[in-house]
Amino acid sequence: MNTTFEKVGAVGGNKGGPFDDGVFDGVKKITVGKDWDCVSYIKIEYEKEKDGKFETREHGTIRGELQEFTVDYPNEYITSVGGSYEHVLSYGTVLIKSLRFKTSYGRTSPILGRTTLFRNPAGREFMLEGKNGGKLLGFHGRSGQALDAIGAHFFAVKSPLKHFNLQGGNGGSAWDDGAFDGVRKILVGRGGKFVSYVRFEYAKGRGMVPHAHGKRQEVPQEFVVDYPNEHITVVEGTIDGYLTSLRFKTSKGRTSPAFGNVVGRKFVFGEKDFKLVGFCGRSGDAIDALGAHFAPLPPPPPAPAPAPTPDPSTTKMGPLGGDKGKTFDDGVLNGVKKVTIGADEYSITYIKIEYENNGKVEIREHGTNRGELKEFSVAYPNEYITAVGGSYKHIFNYDTTLITSLYCTTSKGSTSPLFGELKGTEFEFKDENGGNLVGFHGRGGYAIDAIGVHFGPAPKSSTPTPPNKFSKVYITSGNEGIEEIKFYNVENGETKEVFLHGVKGKNLISTLVISNPPDECLVSVESWYNSYDVSQGIKFKTEKSGSDFFGYKFSEDVGKPFSLQVKDKKIIGVQKFHDSNLISPGTYFVLSRSSSPNKVEAIGGKGGETFDDGAFDHVRKVFVAKGDSGIAYVKFEYEKDGRRVTQEHGQKTSQETEVFEVGQDDDITSVKAYYEKLDASKTETITYLAFKTLKGVNSQPFGKTPVIVNEQTKLSLLEGGKITGFHGSSTDVLHSIGAYISTSPPTMLHGKWIQVEQNGKTPGPRCSHAIAMVGNKMYSFGGELKPNFHIDRDLYFFDFETRRWSLADPDGDVPELPCLGVCMVAIGTTLYVFGGRDGFRNYNGFYSYDTVKSEWKLITHVNNGPAPRSFHSMAADGNNIYIFGGVTTKERVNTLHAYNIVDKKWTELPNPGESCKGRGGAGLAVVQGKIWVVYGFIGEEVEDVHCFDPVESKWTKVETRGEKPWARSVFALAVVGKYIIISGGEIEMDVKAHLGPGSLTGGAFVLDTESLVWEKLEEGHSPRGWIASTSTSIDGKKGLLMYGGKAPTNGRYEDIYFYGIDSA
CATH class of the missing domain: 2.100.10.30 (Jacalin-like lectin domain)
Structure with missing residues (x-):
């Protein structure tokens, strides 16, 4: 599209060197550095229009506090640049003193830079805008030791528009x-x-x-x-x-x-x-x-070229569907190797076909690539597609008829998954003589409007499928459903064993015997599966008999039925799959659904020679040798199809090589790595490695643990599933390391992160505060903007209907102190606030706030009840409020207190002892009547989990396993049913303690308190710690609500995120 821009400004001083970033598609993030008198630095993250990649530009000198402002680009964009400038005596020139940005959502950034005591921009204010609210495309100005002047490029309309x-x-x-x-x-x-x-x-x-x-x-x-x-x-x-x-x-x-x-x-x-x-x-x-x-308007498209003349031996069928979209006809080729099909909630949107033609692969694409993509491959020419079916329906949103589903059947009797949703008029194209699919034709544009096929004779090199009959089936079931099925097949008179392995045979095993193959065969499979697509029960029917359900019997309340039965056909084989449980079983009787491991980007430096070991079945051993300046040598022993393969990288040294061996029934799930740029090196070097396994086993640490994590020394994690291979770069040391990670479908919770829109003025960025929900309102109290500097003692609330913040009426016994490190919970319509301190380490007592009467009440003075503290943990059930741990005036404690809102009394519960050391920043949760303490900080981050049973008055240290998160504290936490969800947190303390940001993460995990298994969830927010969070329900979905937190730059966030559970 032919557009132009208008150049506005620059305003400010006339010293420093000129700069002009030019014009990009838009701005995604701006980082501003401020010192005592001015804006010293600006970093802009632009989106580049041609390839969708981001580019950064930096001006000025990095020093002072860094502040960030991020927009939800491309949905949101910056429409104005404001701020202030003034003569700065210490520099002897005019400099930019503050910046502020406004977006297309009407959102205004905090003032980035210097402000007055009343938080107004310091100096002479300015505002740069394009005509009609045009989009910011780039910056220009002057800079040197600081930012002298700033101007902007905005979108403008140009002919022929x-x-x-x-x-x-x-x-x-x-x-x-x-x-x-x-x-x-x-x-x-x-x-x-x-x-x-x-x-x-x-x-x-x-x-x-x-x-x-x-x-x-x-x-x-x-x-x-x-x-x-x-x-x-x-x-x-x-x-x-x-x-x-x-x-x-x-x-x-x-x-x-x-x-x-x-x-x-x-x-x-x-x-x-x-x-x-x-x-x-x-x-x-x-x-x-x-x-x-x-x-x-674009010129009308040329008339479609005449379709290729079909071979006399081929048959053309269809098309069926709608009459809109552009006509296409791939003609007649040799056969189809693979189809990739996209579908959204309405229809089939896209189809990509890989044909074989005269020994070469030719690709055809139709429709628009969007929605969920799935693939189906055949081993052409030994296997070929013999039928194409599906459905079509008039879609009112598009006011036209579209293809709503597709499937393919092959010469070996297997059927693809159903692409899309079977709705409307069903159809099937099939050649009477068992012909081979050799081409597609139809109509497509924004979606697939109509589909038809060409069939030709079977490929000459194909071989007939030998009879393949089941003789025996073993079914293993467990708590999560059907875990494994093992088949004994009869092929050409010989009995062969085939595993469809999930979590191989550790629970109840049942057996189905087919008495007289091949005279008796399977003719149907019935199953049902839950909302996670995990099979809960399965039963079979042969030509002579049938079985009852193996696993759980079908329940309409919690599951969906599935049936595989084709008239006049028998089930003659299955294909292997690689998931930890059976999902929708039709997939496995007709097609395996295995996915390639994800190649996770390497962390560390960019130097050295790259290596890529690829993906294997397991990592069995890790060998590591240290050098003078970091990790010098690594060797990995992999397993593939029962065989061992080793790969080594870097250079061996005179120091001893250490070994971490992974158990035969275990796998590595996570890697922790430190890397830093050493004095004699031009790029970063890996200085520390540690590994964690599915059973919760931690390796010994390899290398040195850094004293400080900062701009030179960084900590990163590789996690998210089973690690099956490594890649990276090395010279005589290891510079970077990445991993191949195999992920399984989530078995515990399915959910989605959303960022909650906020309208109007907000309370401002903060961390170390507390939130609680009453009805559709989120209440927030306390916090800090700068380390150890409290903000105010106001109580704010955010209305989820209007998406606006308000100040709660401050009536009654308003808390004496503004505080940070405070905790708050809600029971009914009453908020309960305990502890916290101001910047001078004066502590608050125990208060309630009646949200109906808008009234504060002091329940327990700070000198009564549990010892005054901050950065403790707080949770509640129907009648009790629990306080655990925290930092008192003298030390970290591990005490557990309960306050009963009916009896209005405090009770000190039994102490967990040395197994659960005194800590701050821990997670506290009440789950099905028991009190759980999760992780925390004891002078270092820890990863232990403890449970207190009030009925037995007994503490238990529990051993967890699975995709277990690394040690952390000050994270977000919520409870949904039997699950504890955590997200974010600090994984390594800063050398400046609370004054610095430490090393923060954005990783989210869920713990099943019954099986004691962890599972990683998708990440949905930037790394952060000291987060305010609570359990809640929004729009009918339960989940984790979090607000604000500390950023890796040591700034503070003011955004709101919600992880809503689809089903639990």
């Missing part, structure tokens, strides 16, 4: 999405009689870029365009103070419904032979005004 000016009022904040290739989808949401929310999904190349504006209130309605075959050519609307309605017309003559209320003054955007490519406007809680950018 036609710009339609804003229609509406002047309220809200201006925004301009810019110009794209077209529009794929529009969502319009109402708020009363006005349009309060719009979301535009723009086309950019083959991708999609979303932009949303306003406030989402009622459920939005959507209008989908068949891009690139269809474009919006007219936008109509009405204005009555605010935008009240929208309607769209397309190049195919379609007209959308009217979204909203058609009242007020009408406007029309449109130009003959032009298409809509972008919007601009103004918005706050509603859409105040709207404008648009149009570009020339």
